[in-house]
Amino acid sequence: MVMDFLKRVFQGTTQTGQAGQSGQAERPTRPQAVQPRQAQALIDADQPPFLLDVRERHEFAAGHIPGAQLIPLGELEKRLNELPTDQPILCICRSGSRSGAAANLLARRGLQTINLTGGMIGWAGAGLPVKRGNGK
Numbered sequence: 202m203v204m205d206f207l208k209r210v211f212q213g214t215t216q217t218g219q220a221g222q223s224g225q226a227e228r229p230t231r232p233q234a235v236q237p238r239q240a241q242a243l244i245d246a247d248q249p250p251f252l253l254d255v256r257e258r259h260e261f262a263a264g265h266i267p268g269a270q271l272i273p274l275g276e277l278e279k280r281l282n283e284l285p286t287d288q289p290i291l292c293i294c295r296s297g298s299r300s301g302a303a304a305n306l307l308a309r310r311g312l313q314t315i316n317l318t319g320g321m322i323g324w325a326g327a328g329l330p331v332k333r334g335n336g337k
Contacts, residue, residue: 232292232304232314237327240291240317244268250291250315251284255303264331266293266324271335274299277306289313296320 235243243250244266252269254261261271272280274294284290290312292300297320304314317324325331 232301232308232316234297234301234316234318235291236318237324237329240315240324241327241329243289243291243315248288250289252293253284253290253300253303254293255299256294256321258335260295260321262333262335264321264325264333266321267330267332269293274303277303281307281310284312286312289315291315291317293317293324294320296322 244252252266254265254269254271255274255277256265256271257273258271261269265271270283272283284307290304290307292304292307292314294300294303294317297316297318300320301316304316307314319326321331
């Protein structure tokens with residue numbers, strides 16, 4: 202079910218929309234957006250996305266999604282080598298704006314990205330788990 206959801210999330214977002222030589226679709230050029238409960242379903246899947254929080258350190262410490270990795274947006278381009286290339290990246294910020302910018306940047310680099318609509322405000326508002334402190 203979750204894999205079907207991921208296929209729907211990424212369907213029709215490639216530059217050409219054509220299958221490549223390997224018979225697989227090209228990587229998306231635009232990030233997709235998911236609501237908090239959809240994001241939770243992705244996180245709970247057998248193959249969850251990499252959780253990338255692009256806020257500042259003090260924001261992250263105040264509350265983040267368990268398992269998220271912090272790379273502030275201002276450091277992202279310098280730290281691209283820390284990101285996986287073999288799984289989708291769920292981008293997270295406070296409201297969805299900075300994470301949208303991060304998702305667009307990473308999508309232009311050929312990575313599969315998903316933006317958390319509403320950010321941590323929406324996540325916490327949906328009653329989903331929030332971890333305090335600097336650890337994952």
